[in-house]
Amino acid sequence: MAPQYDAIVVGAGFGGMGAGIQLDRLGLSNFVILERENDLGGTWHVNHYPGLAVDIASVTYSYSFEPNPHWTRLFAPGTELKKYAEHVADKYDLRRRMRFDTVVGGARWDEEQQHWVVSIENGESLTARYILAATGFLSQPYTPPFPGIDTFAGKIIHTTAWDNDFDLTGRKAAIIGTGATAVQLIPEVAKKADALTVFQRTPIWVVPKVDTAIPKPVQTLFERVPATQKAARMVNTTMLEALMVVGVLHFKQAKPLNKAAALLAKAHLRTSVKDKETRRKLTPDYDFGCKRPTFSNLYFKTFNEEHVRLETNSIDHIEPDGIVTADGHKTEIDTLILATGFNLWDVNFPAIEIIGRDGVNLGKFWRDNRFQAYEGITVPKFPNFISLNSPYSYSGLSYFTTIEAQMKHMGRLFGEMFRRGEKTFEVTEHANTEFLDRVTDKLDSSVFYSGQCSTARSYYYNQHGEAALLRPTSTVNAHREAVSFPLDDYTYGSASV
Ligand code: NAP
Numbered sequence: 001m002a003p004q005y006d007a008i009v010v011g012a013g014f015g016g017m018g019a020g021i022q023l024d025r026l027g028l029s030n031f032v033i034l035e036r037e038n039d040l041g042g043t044w045h046v047n048h049y050p051g052l053a054v055d056i057a058s059v060t061y062s063y064s065f066e067p068n069p070h071w072t073r074l075f076a077p078g079t080e081l082k083k084y085a086e087h088v089a090d091k092y093d094l095r096r097r098m099r100f101d102t103v104v105g106g107a108r109w110d111e112e113q114q115h116w117v118v119s120i121e122n123g124e125s126l127t128a129r130y131i132l133a134a135t136g137f138l139s140q141p142y143t144p145p146f147p148g149i150d151t152f153a154g155k156i157i158h159t160t161a162w163d164n165d166f167d168l169t170g171r172k173a174a175i176i177g178t179g180a181t182a183v184q185l186i187p188e189v190a191k192k193a194d195a196l197t198v199f200q201r202t203p204i205w206v207v208p209k210v211d212t213a214i215p216k217p218v219q220t221l222f223e224r225v226p227a228t229q230k231a232a233r234m235v236n237t238t239m240l241e242a243l244m245v246v247g248v249l250h251f252k253q254a255k256p257l258n259k260a261a262a263l264l265a266k267a268h269l270r271t272s273v274k275d276k277e278t279r280r281k282l283t284p285d286y287d288f289g290c291k292r293p294t295f296s297n298l299y300f301k302t303f304n305e306e307h308v309r310l311e312t313n314s315i316d317h318i319e320p321d322g323i324v325t326a327d328g329h330k331t332e333i334d335t336l337i338l339a340t341g342f343n344l345w346d347v348n349f350p351a352i353e354i355i356g357r358d359g360v361n362l363g364k365f366w367r368d369n370r371f372q373a374y375e376g377i378t379v380p381k382f383p384n385f386i387s388l389n390s391p392y393s394y395s396g397l398s399y400f401t402t403i404e405a406q407m408k409h410m411g412r413l414f415g416e417m418f419r420r421g422e423k424t425f426e427v428t429e430h431a432n433t434e435f436l437d438r439v440t441d442k443l444d445s446s447v448f449y450s451g452q453c454s455t456a457r458s459y460y461y462n463q464h465g466e467a468a469l470l471r472p473t474s475t476v477n478a479h480r481e482a483v484s485f486p487l488d489d490y491t492y493g494s495a496s497v
Pocket residue numbers: 052053054055056138144145176177178179180181182184199200201202292315339340341342456457459
């Protein structure tokens with residue numbers, strides 16, 4: 001039996017949409033994009049907490065082939081990202097290929113039929129020649145198992161399930177977590193709540209955010225003369241690249257740059273927070289870059305406000321009307337906001353069960369061995385499988401550089417397969433091992449292995465202690481390899497149907 005689809009894409013965020021656009025370009029237009037949420041946009045659909053904005057300048061945080069001249073700020077608010085996603089879906093005719101509220105349970109490679117069988121939680125099965133997992137890195141919200149959390153009598157909100165109708169005015173709120181999400185949210189909650197206690201386990205590096213409105217005339221210029229926006233993108237991308245490559249990936253060779261970033265963050269803290277003890281508590285004791293640093297002009301200042309308190313004692317348990325810390329102190333609250341992030345390594349790699357050739361389970365393979373993926377996109381024993389959210393795939397600071405490198409890799413790989421008149425591909429063990437050895441080697445110079453990161457509790461590290469998320473090369477290298485990897489790093493085959 002011929003499969004129902006050329007391809008099934010799982011996830012209708014920017015990764016899945018990029019994959020869809022590339023499939024169309026490759027002539028594999030009979031595809032479906034399955035999405036568990038009720039609309040498109042991925043992160044930018046799920047997250048809509050107050051203060052949400054992109055933290056990579058918008059000229060760079062967008063597809064290079066689909067610039068948006070209408071960003072209203074240098075760092076656009078979340079609503080504009082969602083709107084941009086909708087625009088892309090419509091312009092590239094992706095919406096009619098999307099199926100929402102469709103939870104994929106798993107996918108299994110059918111060796112005999114040489115296609116994938118994808119099972120949906122409603123009991124339906126779909127078949128496709130190729131499967132592309134675009135389920136995102138930060139898509140499985142994490143709620144720590146605080147003892148007593150079920151007994152809490154007030155309102156509990158996780159930042160990924162924000163209730164837009166909930167009014168914080170006059171509330172006694174707590175926010176648990178001080179990651180990038182909390183940094184954006186805390187100043188907004190402080191504006192409305194009567195009292196706000198922030199429960200911090202690990203402080204975060206925060207540098208000033210050079211944000212500004214983009215005036216209408218500049219938007220018009222970007223629209224009429226796209227080269228101007230392209231130039232702005234290039235400048236911004238180069239700055240991000242320098243920060244990432246020199247400060248983070250070549251930490252060993254360029255410590256002063258990394259230290260300079262930390263000094264900037266410390267100066268920002270000193271000029272923003274009046275109380276010395278609060279400043280001390282907000283100062284990280286790990287190197288800059290161990291964790292994704294954040295940008296904000298409001299976060300630190302919020303701790304000067306009388307009704308805002310920073311709590312650094314660890315949480316012991318939760319009671320119906322408050323949070324009790326290890327020192328026995330109870331903070332009475334009626335609203336509990338969980339800015340506790342995502343579970344990456346236990347449930348997100350991969351986010352669905354993937355069973356490849358010889359019954360190999362991808363999640364088990366990664367956990368029992370090392371997390372690995374050739375060029376951050378394919379895995380031996382998983383034919384016709386493109387994994388967009390793979391170990392060592394995240395290249396650069398803007399997710400779009402990763403997506404576009406992966407689109408290029410798809411173009412070269414599928415192009416060669418078609419040229420040979422074949423229908424299946426699989427990366428060789430040899431190529432995969434060589435890539436893994438290379439990235440492992442390169443990571444030695446990075447802040448993750450050469451810096452002091454032991455106290456950072458960074459999600460960049462997996463359960464084996466490996467920083468297996470970021471590709472330790474420049475984005476230029478990632479893009480160059482995407483169009484020049486040896487074609488024999490793959491085997492190609494035919495399918496009888
Ligand atoms: P996160 O960085 O993982 O932060 C989660 C926070 O919850 C951390 O402060 C963590 O403390 C705390 N936490 C977790 N378990 C805890 C426990 N048992 N007790 C006390 N505290 C606990 O998650 P996030 O803030 O949602 O950000 C995730 C990523 O999303 C960011 O790094 C960024 O890449 C992305 N993001 C981007 C934007 C943007 O572009 N605009 C905005 C928001 C987020 P520890 O540090 O001690 O573990």
